[in-house]
Amino acid sequence: MPRIEFRRFGPDDLQQVFLWLLRPHVVRGYAPAPDSFMEMVAKFGPRTRDDNAVRAFMFCVDGHDAGYIQAYDVAAFDDYAAMTGAGAGTTCIDFFIGEDADLGRGLAGRVIDRFLNEVVFADPAVQACIAGPGEGNKEAIRALEKAGFRRWKMVRIKEGQEAECVMRRDRDVQGLRIAPVVTGVLALSTARRAFARAAQRTI
Numbered sequence: 001m002p003r004i005e006f007r008r009f010g011p012d013d014l015q016q017v018f019l020w021l022l023r024p025h026v027v028r029g030y031a032p033a034p035d036s037f038m039e040m041v042a043k044f045g046p047r048t049r050d051d052n053a054v055r056a057f058m059f060c061v062d063g064h065d066a067g068y069i070q071a072y073d074v075a076a077f078d079d080y081a082a083m084t085g086a087g088a089g090t091t092c093i094d095f096f097i098g099e100d101a102d103l104g105r106g107l108a109g110r111v112i113d114r115f116l117n118e119v120v121f122a123d124p125a126v127q128a129c130i131a132g133p134g135e136g137n138k139e140a141i142r143a144l145e146k147a148g149f150r151r152w153k154m155v156r157i158k159e160g161q162e163a164e165c166v167m168r169r170d171r172d173v174q175g176l177r178i179a180p181v182v183t184g185v186l187a188l189s190t191a192r193r194a195f196a197r198a199a200q201r202t203i
Helices: 011-021 024-029 037-048 078-084 108-118 138-146
Strands: 004-008 054-061 064-073 090-097 128-131 150-155 164-170
Touching: 004 108, 011 024, 011 037, 011 054, 011 064, 037 054, 054 108, 064 108, 078 150, 090 108, 108 138, 138 164
Parallel strands: 090 128
Antiparallel strands: 004 054, 054 064, 064 090, 128 164, 150 164
16 A cells, blocks of 8 residues: 655755646646746746645655645635535645656555545545545546546536536545556646636736
8 A cells, every 4th residue: 555645845856846837748638838947936836835725745655756636615716616516615626646656556546545544634624625636537537536526527628628527526425436447647727728828817
């Protein structure tokens, strides 16, 4: 059983996350690669602060940094809240596995489940969690299902862009009820393009 731990994303993690964002599997499943380190710092740097709307974390597997995960109150982003119809007390998560060596190990479902139990639902005000992988990202969808999420609705953020398969897990649902499977690209992002700029208003 792998040992999974979380720590708050800090300034010393910016370079590592930048390098991960350039990797092909992260570009395919999470977001387009940044054009420069400075562009990445402008977006991710504010997330190192405790007063940021986005709570960002590094996750470690067996003592080494393996990826990035974040959570935010959907209500903080009006457009996405309206588009998804997510009610009060709903948190959204985005994450990716950064290290190539950690792909295909069945880690994603375990990371998500632990993050919800230890971070997201540690806040008693949170009643549900959603995530929005692209509808074609079968590996991420499977990982979320392993962590107790169910398919909730399809949302197209922008015309001509791949629709998001918005998935939901309510507070009282237990995760990891599906046997681990070998997965390929394990990366997901909610509102990864249209709302990236909106997120910078507060992060």
